[in-house]
């Protein structure tokens with residue numbers, strides 16, 4: 001123990017990491033943890049009493065979409081970099097990784113510069129980016145080394161969605177390039193043609209309501225694409241990460257490839273662990289709240305995903321936070337930021353968009369830790385250490401942030417959550433901090449909520465109140 005003087009000491013808490021649980025005081029100097037132990041007489045400018053609280057590594061959410069212009073209509077997700085990261089912080093997340101998705105008239109590096117400027121001006125927590133590998137032309141392939149050099153060593157590949165998806169032939173080129181330069185592919189695995197075919201079939205039959213959305217994204221089309229992605233990875237000889245695994249069939253495919261020796265990791269979202277497709281049976285436009293891809297699945301899938309998380313077949317939990325207000329879901333073209341999206345190509349006969357034009361996604365950035373704690377730890381599905389692993393450590397390791405992020409140790413960034421395991425909260429859009437007028441978990445009661453949150457040694461949430469400042473977040477250059 002070197003330090004006998006610190007800027008801040010957290011006393012009397014229980015430190016939880018992915019491997020250990022122990023009583024310790026934590027000393028912080030500047031933005032780093034400098035010492036941990038039982039020293040009673042360390043001197044500090046400031047003391048936080050963590051009696052009865054768990055001290056966790058700050059949450060890492062490596063899959064969010066803030067201020068994201070989605071789809072051909074470029075409807076912008078309703079949380080900007082300020083509101084979205086503020087909500088993240090209040091929910092115990094101190095690092096997010098978002099995406100750079102270049103428009104057709106931008107190079108990848110131009111898109112990165114623009115995204116970085118937006119984020120750095122507003123983010124209240126540290127952030128990184130994945131680059132969307134949204135085309136495989138000569139120009140883009142030539143940019144791969146610069147992108148990695150700029151700290152984006154993970155690349156998102158979409159197998160579905162016009163305009164951003166890669167064909168198998170393009171994906172092979174992308175994977176070869178990532179192998180050569182040391183990038184990690186992270187893949188949205190759904191069969192593009194199956195979705196397009198089923199959507200056209202639905203619309204032709206006059207099935208326009210949001211309840212039809214899940215029928216156009218069957219689990220088998222996710223499993224097929226997962227297997228195809230992993231086949232291409234095996235052919236090229238490169239590790240691969242599969243984003244938002246939603247169904248048992250996809251999980252089984254991942255497991256099969258892992259047993260063949262393929263290096264593959266997978267992530268899962270709280271909505272796929274906790275909600276099921278019966279929500280689409282509600283009348284009218286209600287199910288629009290759950291229009292997301294992949295969609296909610298059945299009860300058996302949720303159980304399989306929990307088992308996958310318990311047994312390490314799935315490595316961590318992300319939110320895929322991509323909020324749209326109910327007005328946006330209903331076709332409002334103005335975003336909360338004031339931008340007006342293009343008018344739809346085909347007018348809507350009944351005043352609301354058909355399900356395939358409803359912006360896809362749901363909010364969740366603030367509720368990830370409390371939901372995982374309540375339904376994971378309190379209900380006996382996850383140990384405390386597994387909870388830390390799946391909300392922080394495992395993502396830090398995969399995405400090149402460990403050990404400055406994702407653990408509690410001398411030398412690590414002082415990104416910490418003082419979590420009250422007894423605080424009872426009823427989740428409601430009224431009290432969450434995100435800029436969205438609904439939460440899929442409205443009225444749900446959970447026990448366990450972050451009380452204090454520190455980012456690089458600075459208290460940014462104190463007694464549940466946000467006390468940080470706009471733009472204090474740093475860009476994290478990562479090497480996977």
Ligand SMILES: [Zn+2]
Pocket residue numbers: 063065320
């Ligand atoms: Zn996503």
